[in-house]
Amino acid sequence: MDLIEIDESEHLTKNFTMKGLMTKVDLRRGKPPSRCVSVCLGLIFALLAGNIGQLLYYHMFIHPMSADLIQAGAAEKLQLEDTLTNLTENKDQLQKSYNTLEQEKDQLQTNYSNMQKSSDELHREKHELQRNYSSLETSYTDLNQSKYQLQSRYQSLSRDKDVLEQSYNDLRRNNEQLQTNYSSLETIRGGLTKERDQMEQSYSILKQEKDQLQLNCEGVQRNLTNLQREKHELQRNYSSLEGDKDQLQKNNNDLQSRYNTLQREKDQLRTDYNSLTAERDQLQQRVNRLTRACPSGWNKFGESCFFLSKTSRSWQSSKNFCNSKGGDLAILNSRDKMMFVKGLLEVHVHAWIGLTDSVSEGTWRWVDQTKTTTTFWGPSQPDNWKNTEDCGEIRRTGNDVDWNDSNCNSERFCICERSP
Numbered sequence: 001m002d003l004i005e006i007d008e009s010e011h012l013t014k015n016f017t018m019k020g021l022m023t024k025v026d027l028r029r030g031k032p033p034s035r036c037v038s039v040c041l042g043l044i045f046a047l048l049a050g051n052i053g054q055l056l057y058y059h060m061f062i063h064p065m066s067a068d069l070i071q072a073g074a075a076e077k078l079q080l081e082d083t084l085t086n087l088t089e090n091k092d093q094l095q096k097s098y099n100t101l102e103q104e105k106d107q108l109q110t111n112y113s114n115m116q117k118s119s120d121e122l123h124r125e126k127h128e129l130q131r132n133y134s135s136l137e138t139s140y141t142d143l144n145q146s147k148y149q150l151q152s153r154y155q156s157l158s159r160d161k162d163v164l165e166q167s168y169n170d171l172r173r174n175n176e177q178l179q180t181n182y183s184s185l186e187t188i189r190g191g192l193t194k195e196r197d198q199m200e201q202s203y204s205i206l207k208q209e210k211d212q213l214q215l216n217c218e219g220v221q222r223n224l225t226n227l228q229r230e231k232h233e234l235q236r237n238y239s240s241l242e243g244d245k246d247q248l249q250k251n252n253n254d255l256q257s258r259y260n261t262l263q264r265e266k267d268q269l270r271t272d273y274n275s276l277t278a279e280r281d282q283l284q285q286r287v288n289r290l291t292r293a294c295p296s297g298w299n300k301f302g303e304s305c306f307f308l309s310k311t312s313r314s315w316q317s318s319k320n321f322c323n324s325k326g327g328d329l330a331i332l333n334s335r336d337k338m339m340f341v342k343g344l345l346e347v348h349v350h351a352w353i354g355l356t357d358s359v360s361e362g363t364w365r366w367v368d369q370t371k372t373t374t375t376f377w378g379p380s381q382p383d384n385w386k387n388t389e390d391c392g393e394i395r396r397t398g399n400d401v402d403w404n405d406s407n408c409n410s411e412r413f414c415i416c417e418r419s420p
Helices: 002-019 024-029 034-062 067-215 221-291 315-324 335-344
Strands: 299-301 304-308 350-356 389-397 400-407 413-418
Touching: 034 067, 067 221, 299 335, 304 335, 315 350, 315 413, 335 389, 335 400, 350 400
Parallel strands: 350 413
Antiparallel strands: 299 304, 304 413, 350 389, 389 400
């Protein structure tokens, strides 16, 4: 049993110290105690046996025992037997502790194996992440190169667009010239067609005359040769007319194709013209708004008129007030408007503007339902203090002007905006 314990102790020491799970001091503290207990018990038994033997020798051979000494020896014997019994129980208890420690050792070995597996899995995941990182870096480099290539292609396409516009103008002029040439060719073709019909009629007459002359071949042999030459000439002319006809048909098809192309280009130009007309009308409306005067009491800026109320109201009451004056709470979506309205406000004055997130918390919209894009919130704003601030106001502090969210029921001046 002692040899087995020694081998297991050495095996655990090597494994746990090599893997870094326990130190040699910890293992030394945790060695099974059964060997020490066995040695101690053996020594105690030897000492007890020696003492008993000495007492018996002394009393039996050297000094005969008296009744008192015999009783004292018996009592001491009983005490030693009790001690032996206690030591035996302690040995059993230590054996149980040893068995418990053996189980804990097996559990630690199992935990170590699981930790080793987890470590291997983490190493594999680390290598996989490194490969993914390298792949992402390569993709990022490729995307940058694609970006530069697209920019170069965009510049090239812009230049090609200018060249195509110039080519379009040239083609348009060529088309007009071809249209004129086509009309002339149509006139020539009509004349050639009439001449061909006349020649065909002449050919028919000549053929009839030829047949008649063949019946009278004795008298008109000399004319036959001439007629044959004329016949060949007519055939050549007929072939030439057929070629001209084919060429004219081809030209007609080409002109029809160009006509269709020009028709599509005309439609595109009509669409562009309508778009330009709409833009012109919009610009005219803006010009009209810019030149039109504001009502009395209103201050003009750009295409809008602004009005600062003299009475404090809630946000909704201020909106109704602006509606009654033909406008609405102001939409201050540019730095220029902010600077203009700043001139209408005195220092430390707060005024309602057409800004609220009452429909969806955190989504600020103007009174025309458009979302805010350019914002001028003050420091740490909007903060929705106590979850009660859903309306926007403009405030002036010294030379600075910014936005703040406030309780919609608070009474403030208001900035109204309308068209001239």
